[in-house]
Amino acid sequence: MATVDHGEGQDDPESEDEVYEVVDLTEYARRHQWWSRVFGNNSGPIAEKYSVATQLMMGGVTGWCAGYLFQRVGKIAATAVGGGFLLLQIANHSGYVQVDWKKVEKDVNKAKKHLKKKANKAAPEINTFIEEATDFIKRNIVLSSGFVGGFFLGLAS
Numbered sequence: 001m002a003t004v005d006h007g008e009g010q011d012d013p014e015s016e017d018e019v020y021e022v023v024d025l026t027e028y029a030r031r032h033q034w035w036s037r038v039f040g041n042n043s044g045p046i047a048e049k050y051s052v053a054t055q056l057m058m059g060g061v062t063g064w065c066a067g068y069l070f071q072r073v074g075k076i077a078a079t080a081v082g083g084g085f086l087l088l089q090i091a092n093h094s095g096y097v098q099v100d101w102k103k104v105e106k107d108v109n110k111a112k113k114h115l116k117k118k119a120n121k122a123a124p125e126i127n128t129f130i131e132e133a134t135d136f137i138k139r140n141i142v143l144s145s146g147f148v149g150g151f152f153l154g155l156a157s
Contacts, residue, residue: 052142059146066147067154 050058091097137144 060150063147063150
């Protein structure tokens with residue numbers, strides 16, 4: 001322990017010597033777990049409130065639910081898009097619909113150029129979002145690991 005005297009008002013009862021604790025950084029680094037050095041400080045709100053088993057369970061359950069819903073919605077979307085394309089091909093083949101494929105190709109290329117312009121403008125917002133998501137994952141690594149595992153299980157079920 002070290003004491004510091006400010007040298008002013010020594011007779012004043014309000015001015016007392018301040019006490020500081022000296023911290024040995026090498027000992028501090030030895031006491032911390034390996035994942036703190038790799039993933040940063042685990043001081044997120046989830047890490048403070050719940051045990052590792054609870055975090056894994058919470059992440060796994062929410063991941064499984066998200067994966068299961070992603071699988072179901074993906075199947076419905078793929079069926080709708082594929083079915084619509086199939087009906088369009090049948091209608092074109094039967095003569096009900098005449099598709100101008102040159103115009104379709106021209107419009108698709110125009111849309112690609114428009115999307116490339118918009119993607120370049122949106123890059124800073126996307127980078128900020130990615131940085132925030134990465135920071136959250138680092139602070140809540142156990143919960144995030146459970147979520148990823150549960151998500152893959154949800155996709156498989």
